[in-house]
Amino acid sequence: MRVGLFVTCLVDLFRPSIGFAALKLLEAAGCEVVVPQTQTCCGQPGYNSGDRASAQALARKVLNEFEACDYLVAPSGSCAGMIRAHYPDLFSDQPEELERIKRLCGRTYELTDFLVNVARLEQVPGRFDGTVTYHDSCSGLREAGVKSQPRQLLAKMQGLKLKEMEEAEVCCGFGGTFAVKFGEISTRLADNKCNNVAASGADALVLGDLGCMLNIEGRLRRRGDMKTQVLHVAEVLAGTDGND
Amino acid sequence: MQVTSMNFKARAGEKLADVKLQAALRKLQGNFVKGRADRVAELDNFEAIRTAAAEIRDRALANLDVYLEEFETNATARGAVVHWAETAEEANRIVCELAVRYGVRKAAKSKSMVSEECALNDALEAAGIEVIETDLGEYILQLAHEPPSHIVAPVVHKSKEDVSDLFEEKHKLTRKTRIPDLCREAREILRPHFLSADMGISGANFIVAETGSTLIVTNEGNGRMVTTLPRVHVAITGIEKVVPTLEDATTLLRLLPRHGTGQTITNYISVNTGVKDAADLDGPEHFHIILVDAGRTKLIGGDMQAMLRCIRCGACMNHCPVYQSVGGHAYGWVYPGPMGSILTPSYVGIENALDLPNASTLCNQCGVVCPVKIPLPDLMRKLRERQFERGLKPWPEKLGLALWGWTARHPALYAVLSRIGARMLAYMGGAEKRIHHLPLGGGWTAGRDMPAPQGKTFRELYSQKIRKG
Numbered sequence A: 001m002r003v004g005l006f007v008t009c010l011v012d013l014f015r016p017s018i019g020f021a022a023l024k025l026l027e028a029a030g031c032e033v034v035v036p037q038t039q040t041c042c043g044q045p046g047y048n049s050g051d052r053a054s055a056q057a058l059a060r061k062v063l064n065e066f067e068a069c070d071y072l073v074a075p076s077g078s079c080a081g082m083i084r085a086h087y088p089d090l091f092s093d094q095p096e097e098l099e100r101i102k103r104l105c106g107r108t109y110e111l112t113d114f115l116v117n118v119a120r121l122e123q124v125p126g127r128f129d130g131t132v133t134y135h136d137s138c139s140g141l142r143e144a145g146v147k148s149q150p151r152q153l154l155a156k157m158q159g160l161k162l163k164e165m166e167e168a169e170v171c172c173g174f175g176g177t178f179a180v181k182f183g184e185i186s187t188r189l190a191d192n193k194c195n196n197v198a199a200s201g202a203d204a205l206v207l208g209d210l211g212c213m214l215n216i217e218g219r220l221r222r223r224g225d226m227k228t229q230v231l232h233v234a235e236v237l238a239g240t241d242g243n244d
Numbered sequence B: 001m002q003v004t005s006m007n008f009k010a011r012a013g014e015k016l017a018d019v020k021l022q023a024a025l026r027k028l029q030g031n032f033v034k035g036r037a038d039r040v041a042e043l044d045n046f047e048a049i050r051t052a053a054a055e056i057r058d059r060a061l062a063n064l065d066v067y068l069e070e071f072e073t074n075a076t077a078r079g080a081v082v083h084w085a086e087t088a089e090e091a092n093r094i095v096c097e098l099a100v101r102y103g104v105r106k107a108a109k110s111k112s113m114v115s116e117e118c119a120l121n122d123a124l125e126a127a128g129i130e131v132i133e134t135d136l137g138e139y140i141l142q143l144a145h146e147p148p149s150h151i152v153a154p155v156v157h158k159s160k161e162d163v164s165d166l167f168e169e170k171h172k173l174t175r176k177t178r179i180p181d182l183c184r185e186a187r188e189i190l191r192p193h194f195l196s197a198d199m200g201i202s203g204a205n206f207i208v209a210e211t212g213s214t215l216i217v218t219n220e221g222n223g224r225m226v227t228t229l230p231r232v233h234v235a236i237t238g239i240e241k242v243v244p245t246l247e248d249a250t251t252l253l254r255l256l257p258r259h260g261t262g263q264t265i266t267n268y269i270s271v272n273t274g275v276k277d278a279a280d281l282d283g284p285e286h287f288h289i290i291l292v293d294a295g296r297t298k299l300i301g302g303d304m305q306a307m308l309r310c311i312r313c314g315a316c317m318n319h320c321p322v323y324q325s326v327g328g329h330a331y332g333w334v335y336p337g338p339m340g341s342i343l344t345p346s347y348v349g350i351e352n353a354l355d356l357p358n359a360s361t362l363c364n365q366c367g368v369v370c371p372v373k374i375p376l377p378d379l380m381r382k383l384r385e386r387q388f389e390r391g392l393k394p395w396p397e398k399l400g401l402a403l404w405g406w407t408a409r410h411p412a413l414y415a416v417l418s419r420i421g422a423r424m425l426a427y428m429g430g431a432e433k434r435i436h437h438l439p440l441g442g443g444w445t446a447g448r449d450m451p452a453p454q455g456k457t458f459r460e461l462y463s464q465k466i467r468k469g
């Protein structure tokens, strides 16, 4: 099974360790992983800001880079959701490309979804001693259908206890450029999320999207919480610490 | 109603700091969010009903002219008079002319968002007619001279104490503090108005083509008084409210109260058909129905048409994290929350509400709960596209998008720039690995740190790894 890893622009820039964790997990599941070197961004920032032309150009680029792979896997519900739920809209008036795009969409997965439903990863390499709580990122949950998959994988880990928080499915306020354009509202939503994380008493917040991670971790630290770890689910499952 | 949607951001800041408002907004969570979830769980065929509901609305919109004409024919046959108002002003003019024709001095109103769109009360008052809002929430707002902040619970931004203060000041009676006592006081004040009003004004949740009826759902019974006691009943509503049959209306009614107030069904459902005839004990002698366009036909056939399915349940705002944080007044017009972020620019002009389609994280909670499956985030995104095409975006955003879009299409350059960026930001993060202040990113760092990058990009680390083998 030849899997193209779509690292995502945020992971590339901010936290490459997530990309390597994803790589490790995919290999542990027996996949042959390729990382197209010209990849950049899925086009979501442009798409959500109304710049359809640039989103389309980037979608076409992703298509060309990943079309030859059996699967496209991204450690992000947001980018996987962008491809699966929105790429077809970008090519709705171009039947030939639309067919190719649709075939790509059908083979595009968020990492944990892929590990559970396609690669059927049995042995999770990581180990984590402590309690974690899981934040469902909006696009992962509502566009890519990610809910039980990360929990199923975390449940396989010895020493890890999952304690669900209140409002796990409520938006953390990130929303891409929204986080800067409407900083005050965004901060309030992040604050609500921090309250729920704190109330859960978990040692670590685990989630599957780096955008939400930066937002929630940024707010936790500003509030003076230096203790609660904020970890990408790939890092936890792979057993690689975020600061390697 | 005056449009102040361009002040969204400034207002939002005030609202976030308003402790009383924040406490009031928390009520939504319990009553409406949980209420909806519980009522939906009772239905074992919920998704099937939802699909049917969306189809009914789509069918009505696809044949809008046909159903509206059928409605007019059937309403006329029962003695009602149908008026067509292309604009809000025209609607107001028609109501004022009717008031003159029938010698109306006082009008009692039940809740109608379309009348808010038209600012009907102002028009009637300017014509020397006394208007009394009889929905408790709307009555409170009329006393306070405030606009509604929610389409179902217009006074959700006020606390019980606010209402006690207001009643004490305006009614000049001993202060009441218990909700039942406040309700009784309002009821006693309103009762004589029902009896002395010459005109009753209502809205309509649906208008039914096959019977020519207007249908309203209420919980207080004031709607029934307003539509049956006065000599003249005027119903004012939007043309998109038409449904083909009564059966269609009942299908929609399985969802409307559940999504609106968390009720299985509202206390009253009134189907108003025609005027009082010889056999009737009650009912109006004259029934006028004003069908208002005010921007609606412009949406037909375009990419916003799905918005006209809306049955005004309010679920999208109840579930919207942004609405929950800033309340309805920040949105600056009649309709707040996600549905308002689409309706306001559509009806009052995209250039008069630039923030609204952007004031959403596109979390899609609204789209998931909407009983008629309106893809609200997709419509907001379409409006963003329109802003972009028309050059209505602020220049820093335009520039940022252009730079990002262009660089991301040039991988070699992107690789160089992202390496520099990752290093610079990592340096700025220092030993703490957190950036406290980000130039050009003040919106972020005013309330949050920015966790610093690890220092190298994935792509450069990966190629090093490959080279090492």
Ligand code: SF4
Pocket: B259, B309, B310, B311, B312, B313, B314, B315, B316, B317, B339, B369, B370, B371, B372, B373, B374
């Ligand atoms: S858009 Fe949907 S959820 Fe919102 S008020 Fe209309 S029908 Fe209800």
